[in-house]
Amino acid sequence: MEPVAATMLPRALPILLLLAAAVTVSAERAPTLVFILAGQSNMGGRGGATVGDRWDGVVPPECAPSPRTLRLSPSLRWEEAREPLHAGVDIGNVVGVGPGMPFAHALLRSPACPRGAVVGLVPCAQGGTPIVNWTRGSEMYERMVTRARVAVAGTGRIAALLWFQGEADAMRREDAVAYAGRMEAFVRDVRRDLAMPNLLVIQVGIATAQNQGKWLDLVRKQQRAVRMPNLKYVDAMGLPLANDITHLTTQAQVRLGKMLADAYIATL
Numbered sequence: 001m002e003p004v005a006a007t008m009l010p011r012a013l014p015i016l017l018l019l020a021a022a023v024t025v026s027a028e029r030a031p032t033l034v035f036i037l038a039g040q041s042n043m044g045g046r047g048g049a050t051v052g053d054r055w056d057g058v059v060p061p062e063c064a065p066s067p068r069t070l071r072l073s074p075s076l077r078w079e080e081a082r083e084p085l086h087a088g089v090d091i092g093n094v095v096g097v098g099p100g101m102p103f104a105h106a107l108l109r110s111p112a113c114p115r116g117a118v119v120g121l122v123p124c125a126q127g128g129t130p131i132v133n134w135t136r137g138s139e140m141y142e143r144m145v146t147r148a149r150v151a152v153a154g155t156g157r158i159a160a161l162l163w164f165q166g167e168a169d170a171m172r173r174e175d176a177v178a179y180a181g182r183m184e185a186f187v188r189d190v191r192r193d194l195a196m197p198n199l200l201v202i203q204v205g206i207a208t209a210q211n212q213g214k215w216l217d218l219v220r221k222q223q224r225a226v227r228m229p230n231l232k233y234v235d236a237m238g239l240p241l242a243n244d245i246t247h248l249t250t251q252a253q254v255r256l257g258k259m260l261a262d263a264y265i266a267t268l
């Protein structure tokens, strides 16, 4: 055995060192503040991804990667976050820039941000999903709760759920009128399943209806009617839209990210 071990060691050493380095890096890179991002396409991110069949690849400085911004990958590992944040999560769609990266950027730049904070983004959005696709027990809901639980298996805690959804509920009147009740049930269920009765939820007021649905105003009214403790509202109405008049542009997503960060910071 001894001669084998002796000859093995020099070859194995670099690998051992690499492994040790990887373990150290991942321990250092556990997030302290975890944010769940859920909803449909405007949360999934379509900035620069509404023309043709690919993302334009434009990453503004506010969306650039940083060692202090991680994302939970589709395979449930922490990695340095980069655009498109929802790659591999918002399945079957051309994904681009969403609000997550500029949100993290604005938060980390804020003097109110806890010192040494590492932001962990947990993308969970899926394009085209009405809120009934997010009821407890549904595929989207369970995927989100599973990812949220994995995300806080270490030392981090969930700081907020960022929710941008409702465009698909603006296509039929019966969905639009049911929106507030469904949203309240969703928030109640998430808080119970994560055992976080006071979980902060920041809801984005929708700016567009899917397929130019007729009930945009009604969904927006319902969104504002949701009254629950620790539920904040940020309005996307008025932000620049792409030519598809459904999706926020990259610059609009940068602005939305800042608005979401301001809403979160106001709770600190």
Ligand SMILES: *[C@@H]1O[C@H](CO)[C@@H](O)[C@H](O)[C@H]1NC(C)=O
Pocket (backbone or CB within 6 Å): 126, 129, 132, 133, 139, 140
């Ligand atoms: C949304 O719900 C419909 C109807 O139950 C279902 O067919 C579809 O697969 C769901 N989509 C997702 C992404 O969960």
